[in-house]
Amino acid sequence: MPTTPSTTVHRPADVQRRALLRTARDVAEDLASDAIARDQAGEPPIDETARLREAGLLAALTPPRAGGGADWGTGCTVIREVAAADSSIGDVLARHYVHTWSGRFYASHPRATALEEESVREQWLWTGAVRTPPPPDDAEGPDLTLRPRNTGYVLDGYRTVDTGATVADQIVLDAVCTATGEALVVRVPPGTRGVTVEPARDRLGQRVAGAGEVYFDRVAVVPGQVLGRRPHDEESTAPFTALAEPALRLALCHVGLGIAEGALTEVRDLSRGGRAHRLPGEDPDLLLTYGELASAVQTATAVVDRATELMARALDTGAHLDPEEPAGVAALVATAETVTSKAALHITARVLELADAPGLDRFWRNARVLTAHRPAAHRLRSIGEHYLNASPRPVAAVFH
Template sequence: MTHTEQLGVSTAPTDGSSAGRWTGSPQPSSAEEWLARAREVSDILIVDAVDRDRANLTPHAEVRLLKDSGLVTLLGPVAHGGGGQSWEIAYQVIRVVARGDGSIGQLLGYHYLWAWAARLVATDEQIAAVEELYTRNNFLFGGAVNPRDSDLSVREDGEELVFSGHKSFSTGGEVADLTVLEGVLEGTETHIFAIVPTSQPGIVFGGDWDNLGQRLTESGSVEIRQVRVPWSDAAGFVGKVFQPLVYNTLNVPAIQLVFTNFYLGITQGALETAAEYTRSSTRAWPYGGDNKERATDEWYLLEGYGQLQSKLWADEAIADRAGAEISRVLHEPREDLTPRRRGEIAVLIAAAKLRAIEDGLETTSKIYEFTGARASANAVGLDIFWRNLRTHSLHDPAAYKKREVGQYVLLNEVPEPSWYT
């Protein structure tokens, strides 16, 4: 049995509110139908998002929901039962799901990136094997690739590679069927990516993810203990030599736009939830000299919601433009991408991310001014949106994104590829 065949481990189904929901229903076939399916998932998630956040349990049922809905294989080849959709639609799906639960939007977005990792760096044969594997089995990806930690150590043992080390963050954790590993071959500066089954003795999760927000992303630490991979599964290597392309470096812009879209989804969820609370529960202010009967007649509330919604629509527009741009090159022949084109896309994504963070943080804080003091009750749960956005937006400093955009504007320079650009 080959290592690729060995990756075909199965996971037991988990219970959840999605059980049987789409049984007998045809899989969505158009972009509009996939977005409608994502809205169904989002509507399920938003109902008890606060309760699930507080329980902070491993999100088995939530992942079952993603799998049952078909969203996990949205980018997978149609020939293997996947949706065959573009990255432009995947980004919008991430945003819609995050509107219901930011954590689950992140899990799905990271999955899309890691499922595409084979296309980014692997050989044609490896790409075909990985895409068939995960699509046919409806597998979810996670990744132990936090570049702020020391790289995993990779040693050569005959025709096998042995990965070892520690990562502080590993989004997907125990709910991932497949995990992407990255390390440096001992005695060299050669980075090696490989995809391995998550359920094995050599992958030990710390169970220590207990942060302010994005609590259901299974992003805690992981120990990699002597995980063996055949040399033939080292992504992109032919005869133990890597075949580099500019296309290989799209992983960072692609996932930075994943971030942007689940930030926008979180903000949308915050605005919708606050608006519903204002309509149903906020009282007009009786001491202003321009007394209104209903809160929805208050001029400052109408103006305030108008300002926040206008910013969100503008942010979504630049994110959609960036999504269309990077989707185009992600689906074009890999050899066609130039460093300049890659850099221009990275700058546009940096600008989109900046707006999503700054306007999102303003929205998730300011909604309290438009809902009133009683909305600060824990039972209302408006804090989940700020906590989720604040937590993940610390992933890498926004100041460096501002600098990248500024260098492009003033100096016509595009950023050099790095782990964060």
């Protein structure tokens, strides 16, 4: 009796996912071809963001919806793939992707849907700098204020933005309303009258991320630009909104992991080509070093992937998220940050001992800048509190 050849049925979502990952690999190869020259030049990522837009990545890396967007796991895979080739642009993509979720984190579902559709249609690049609520004894006062007026608000102040300040289409920020004291989350196009951007110059690393200081001088903010309220403390934070900060931190873990993978791959290729200090197979210590570094990457990958799966489930749950679940998600994200930061800094430093090649130092510089504002001790104490006391509070990290 003849057998019937088996056929595999591919769902539309699977086809879209594979196509998106192929596009990410193509973009990564393109970025890798001139990564060293662009790092040395340290110019705003005007050409780079044009490449992302032309490839369709800005429109694709938006929250999942019927017929489009990217689920959390796929979005993070794209970020890591690009970061391995150019961590500055991986950083830009990471913040873009997370900030496209801002409507869902802070606004109502209908408003979020309309905003996401407009973002895809216009191929907006998003960035932002939403701060965590300050401690009760904070005496510095807000750096951004909103003064009510008949047609909306007037925004004044300044904020450091770590990526895309010079090229983004939307910047997501929190500012304190002078009339009510509430912190409102708003989106502001950088081209708006009264917005001035001063690009960061001569950065140690992440030189092509487009960081800068953004100044707001009597900038008009209409009601449609107000996404919602930023909770003033942990107790008043809705469970889904509580995912906003750990989601960004986790996306940046994928950038750090991409840096480690990119550094190890580049030095391995140098060793195979005979351009490193020692050739593989001739020195047991060299094999030991590669074994150690490869194990460090795999360990970090396992922890980050576990946190990514947990975050994906929480995001899929949406408004029905259990109030205690964000604390567990944040604890695992903090663990992923700790492991990834250690691995990235260790690996990028060790590869400099294995090869002497132009541009190899960029991996360590990028890892150093990416992890500089998130001290491990603070995270570990928060993780310990969650583990020991079963604290329902989200595990925090110093993050700017």
